[in-house]
Amino acid sequence: MRTLAALVFPGFQTLDYFSPIEMLGDYGDEIEIITVAKGSDPVSSVHGQKIVIDKQLSEKYDYDLLFIPGGDSALNESEDEELMHWI
Numbered sequence: 001m002r003t004l005a006a007l008v009f010p011g012f013q014t015l016d017y018f019s020p021i022e023m024l025g026d027y028g029d030e031i032e033i034i035t036v037a038k039g040s041d042p043v044s045s046v047h048g049q050k051i052v053i054d055k056q057l058s059e060k061y062d063y064d065l066l067f068i069p070g071g072d073s074a075l076n077e078s079e080d081e082e083l084m085h086w087i
Contacts, residue, residue, distance in 0.1 A: 001029060005036045005063040008053070009083070011073030014045040020067060034063070038083065046071055057086045 006021060024031055034054045037043050042050035055061055066087070068074075077083055 001032055002064040003032045003034060003062075004065040004067055005034055005055075005061070006067045006069075007087075008035060008037050008043045008045075008051055008069070009071075009073060009077045010044055011046045011071050011076075012043070012069045013071035014047045014049060016069035016071060017045065017051075020069070024067075031065075034061070038080075046073065057082065 004024065006017070008017065021033060024033060035051060036055050036057060037053045038057050040053055040056055042052050044050050068087070
């Protein structure tokens, strides 16, 4: 089984996250999807929906794949050194 880290950040684009996750979720036992963020609190999308986090960036984990949704706030997140180092 491969592990996929799905990174979320405040203001992530709802469609950019949930559409690919729905498609990837159809692979069942082939891919384990792990939602990752800087903190442990639920993260709000640009539309206000909150998503629960499985792991924090600070938790060491080897992922096979990395998924990063878009959103206007991604430009702000690109200035975060800790996040960029993790990526």
